[in-house]
Amino acid sequence: MLLLRRIIVVSRPSSVFVHGFSESPLKSLRYSSTSSEIASPPKSASPDSDSVKPENDEKPVIVFFENHGFSKTQISDLVKKFPQVLSANPEKTLLPKLLFFQSKGLSSPEIAKLVCSFPSILARSLDRKIIPAFDYIQELLQTEEKTVASIKRFLGILTCDLQIHARPNVETLIQIGVPDSNIATILHYQPRVFLINTVRFKEIVEEVKEMGFNPLRLKFVLAVFAMRAMSKSTWRKKVEVYKKWGWPEEEILSAFRRHPWCMMASEDKINGVMDFFVNKIGCEPSYIAKRPALISLSLKKRIVPRGSVYQALLSKGLIKKDVNLPLLFDSTESRFLAKFIDPHKELIPELLKLYKEKLEDAKR
Numbered sequence: 001m002l003l004l005r006r007i008i009v010v011s012r013p014s015s016v017f018v019h020g021f022s023e024s025p026l027k028s029l030r031y032s033s034t035s036s037e038i039a040s041p042p043k044s045a046s047p048d049s050d051s052v053k054p055e056n057d058e059k060p061v062i063v064f065f066e067n068h069g070f071s072k073t074q075i076s077d078l079v080k081k082f083p084q085v086l087s088a089n090p091e092k093t094l095l096p097k098l099l100f101f102q103s104k105g106l107s108s109p110e111i112a113k114l115v116c117s118f119p120s121i122l123a124r125s126l127d128r129k130i131i132p133a134f135d136y137i138q139e140l141l142q143t144e145e146k147t148v149a150s151i152k153r154f155l156g157i158l159t160c161d162l163q164i165h166a167r168p169n170v171e172t173l174i175q176i177g178v179p180d181s182n183i184a185t186i187l188h189y190q191p192r193v194f195l196i197n198t199v200r201f202k203e204i205v206e207e208v209k210e211m212g213f214n215p216l217r218l219k220f221v222l223a224v225f226a227m228r229a230m231s232k233s234t235w236r237k238k239v240e241v242y243k244k245w246g247w248p249e250e251e252i253l254s255a256f257r258r259h260p261w262c263m264m265a266s267e268d269k270i271n272g273v274m275d276f277f278v279n280k281i282g283c284e285p286s287y288i289a290k291r292p293a294l295i296s297l298s299l300k301k302r303i304v305p306r307g308s309v310y311q312a313l314l315s316k317g318l319i320k321k322d323v324n325l326p327l328l329f330d331s332t333e334s335r336f337l338a339k340f341i342d343p344h345k346e347l348i349p350e351l352l353k354l355y356k357e358k359l360e361d362a363k364r
Helices: 003-009 014-018 025-029 060-067 072-081 083-087 090-103 108-117 119-123 126-141 144-153 155-159 167-175 180-189 198-210 218-228 232-244 249-258 267-281 285-289 292-296 299-315 325-330 333-344 351-363
Strands: none
Touching (some): 060 072, 060 090, 072 108, 083 119, 090 108, 119 155, 126 155, 126 180, 144 180, 167 180, 167 198, 180 218, 198 218, 218 249, 232 249, 232 267, 249 292, 267 299, 285 292, 299 325, 299 333, 333 351
């Protein structure tokens, strides 16, 4: 029986969510934190106030974070983002949450980084929000390791009631035949995907179906995520950008079907990549439309450095203009060096230096 379908059909009692923690040091803490435990911030703790600085070692919360691996910079940033934390009870409110993450295999530096990325997690109930959300994700992904990887990408998912906000959207995909493995994959790498109004999610799913995507393929859920990540007006603006580069609407749709991520690039990124390939490399716009994965590559870190190598080789007649550009730009670093740098070291001794200089420029 498929796991996801079981999750949709079977309603679990709330007590199941804490199953498995009986032998954990968390037990003695009784997961007593609630969303109301962190009171309103004192007037002196306004987020706009320069007086909110964790310089006073007498403050219990500051001392608590220092003792649990948070750097002074992290504590300062955390307090500025979420000054309410200064009124929290360290032992009753904060410690159970840190211990929960520790019980999932996260190190102190990882916990500090996560909490600082989404500090309001400290104001959420461990019993009613964090643990149920974690358990639901783990049931979908089937392993604790993947669940931890997912929350690292977006800790905010643990602040939501996923039975209300995610489950109906998961069910929508299941009903049209999307494989469990594909649902798990998109949740693993893009945990925000299901956190959207259910009506809007169904609209997006229908639009993706109408575009010709096959629900059985992974590209279907990738397309859903791409469309979910932007407003309709943003989508239209990106379509107009591609049109300005000579792509008719059917070609844009075809490119999206080949590589949904081509619509995730910003307007500036699209223009930059198209300008490089069309005006500097000499490609026809339609050539890129048929190879839309090139749009997703980093302009500074990948396209410009390797494009410089391409131009140098072309000028010396060592490669033809119709060389396989996806191979040149999309191959691994070792394969690129072996294919396009190493064979030409004697004829162009400065080729590797040129490439490395462009890579260094990207870091500046």
